[in-house]
Amino acid sequence: GAVVSQHPSWVICKSGTSVKIECRSLDFQATTMFWYRQFPKQSLMLMATSNEGSKATYEQGVEKDKFLINHASLTLSTLTVTSAHPEDSSFYICSAAFQGYNEQFFGPGTRLTVL
Amino acid sequence: AQKITQTQPGMFVQEKEAVTLDCTYDTSDPSYGLFWYKQPSSGEMIFLIYQGSYDQQNATEGRYSLNFQKARKSANLVISASQLGDSAMYFCAMREGISSARQLTFGSGTQLTVLP
Numbered sequence: 001g002a003v004v005s006q007h008p009s010w011v012i013c014k015s016g017t018s019v020k021i022e023c024r025s026l027d028f029q030a031t032t033m034f035w036y037r038q039f040p041k042q043s044l045m046l047m048a049t050s051n052e053g054s055k056a057t058y059e060q061g062v063e064k065d066k067f068l069i070n071h072a073s074l075t076l077s078t079l080t081v082t083s084a085h086p087e088d089s090s091f092y093i094c095s096a097a098f099q100g101y102n103e104q105f106f107g108p109g110t111r112l113t114v115l
Numbered sequence: 116a117q118k119i120t121q122t123q124p125g126m127f128v129q130e131k132e133a134v135t136l137d138c139t140y141d142t143s144d145p146s147y148g149l150f151w152y153k154q155p156s157s158g159e160m161i162f163l164i165y166q167g168s169y170d171q172q173n174a175t176e177g178r179y180s181l182n183f184q185k186a187r188k189s190a191n192l193v194i195s196a197s198q199l200g201d202s203a204m205y206f207c208a209m210r211e212g213i214s215s216a217r218q219l220t221f222g223s224g225t226q227l228t229v230l231p
Contacts, residue, residue, distance in 0.1 A: 001162070032216035043206065043221045044160075051216075091158055097215040102148055102167070104219060106160035 002028045004096050006107030013084055014115055021079045021110045023094030029074035030096035034104065035067075038091040050077045084114040118142065119209050121222035128197045129230050135182070136192040136225045138207030148210045149190040150219065151181065155203040163205075166190055197229045 056069035095104040128134035
């Protein structure tokens with residue numbers, strides 16, 4: 001199967017700063033990438049769907065200006081949490097969809113802690 | 116309305132026994148896919164098994180099988196011969212439509228604990 005990497009695996013930042021998380025497809029070109037957020041003991045909630053070269057589609061209730069998604073190539077999508085606050089602390093996980101595969105392949109996730 | 120329902124927040128099973136994790140879904144789309152993912156404490160999402168809505172036979176992958184009952188809209192995961200390493204959170208998910216580029220909707224998950 002495909003391999004999806006995520007960087008960093010964890011990050012601690014001060015309130016008000018911005019944090020960028022990278023999601024890379026290592027061996028295939030991804031048709032679509034997805035960003036999820038997961039709070040402790042809860043399920044994955046889709047934040048946005050991202051296609052290369054076009055604007056991301058955000059889910060209802062997700063602030064576009066706060067969670068900036070850039071999908072610059074078929075193998076890289078980035079999520080920037082702008083002006084992070086403690087309530088943004090969460091586990092952020094990306095996934096990628098590839099032609100020929102039914103399942104999405106997930107990155108290992110990024111644990112964000114905002115102090 | 117919930118599209119994916121997992122009614123078992125937690126399950127216990129004895130090592131080497133079989134266990135069934137329940138999942139029901141709701142959709143009006145005739146084309147859909149059902150997935151099970153395992154999430155250990157490390158957080159990674161591990162794909163286990165897939166069932167397409169038009170598949171006639173239940174999917175199987177090693178010790179995992181999916182009990183697909185279309186009329187009842189259920190897609191239960193059966194793990195045979197449980198191992199200690201199976202202890203993890205298990206999520207059922209659904210994708211509406213055929214394209215793999217469509218989003219997944221996840222259930223609330225079931226925390227499985229395998230007892231020695």
